[in-house]
Amino acid sequence: MLKKFNHVAIAVNDLEKAASIYKNALNAKVSNIKDYKEHGVSVVFVELENCKIELMKPLGNSSPISKFLEKNKDGGIHHICIEVSDIIKTRDTLLTKGFKILGDGNPKIGAHNKPVLFLHPKEFNGTLIELEQE
Numbered sequence: 001m002l003k004k005f006n007h008v009a010i011a012v013n014d015l016e017k018a019a020s021i022y023k024n025a026l027n028a029k030v031s032n033i034k035d036y037k038e039h040g041v042s043v044v045f046v047e048l049e050n051c052k053i054e055l056m057k058p059l060g061n062s063s064p065i066s067k068f069l070e071k072n073k074d075g076g077i078h079h080i081c082i083e084v085s086d087i088i089k090t091r092d093t094l095l096t097k098g099f100k101i102l103g104d105g106n107p108k109i110g111a112h113n114k115p116v117l118f119l120h121p122k123e124f125n126g127t128l129i130e131l132e133q134e
Contacts, residue, residue: 002082005051006052006112007051007080008079010056011072012056041063042057082130107133110132114133
């Protein structure tokens with residue numbers, strides 16, 4: 001079911017500053033900022049050889065990242081993303097096994113323009129997991 005690790009997402013208060021740290025201190029390849037109004041986030045991706053780091057900040061008043069940053073004033077790891085070969089089959093298998101899919105249970109298009117689903121952190125050792133179609 002799981003294919004490969006895609007990225008770790010870190011919520012930040014200042015996206016420009018966070019991107020600058022990776023770019024200047026670590027000489028990392030950092031994407032331009034992209035806004036995803038439908039998800040309520042602005043993001044940049046730090047490119048690594050085998051995966052990415054997603055830096056994200058709230059966009060708009062109803063951003064799900066806002067509540068996370070209220071609880072974690074300095075930011076922190078928000079979720080991890082793992083690729084799957086068939087997101088619908090994976091979802092159906094998880095539902096059959098009694099796991100909760102966040103939202104309405106239907107995949108949404110994520111930051112990589114691929115279908116994604118989120119799994120409830122209470123069922124995965126306190127970790128919010130994003131599943132992304134490979």
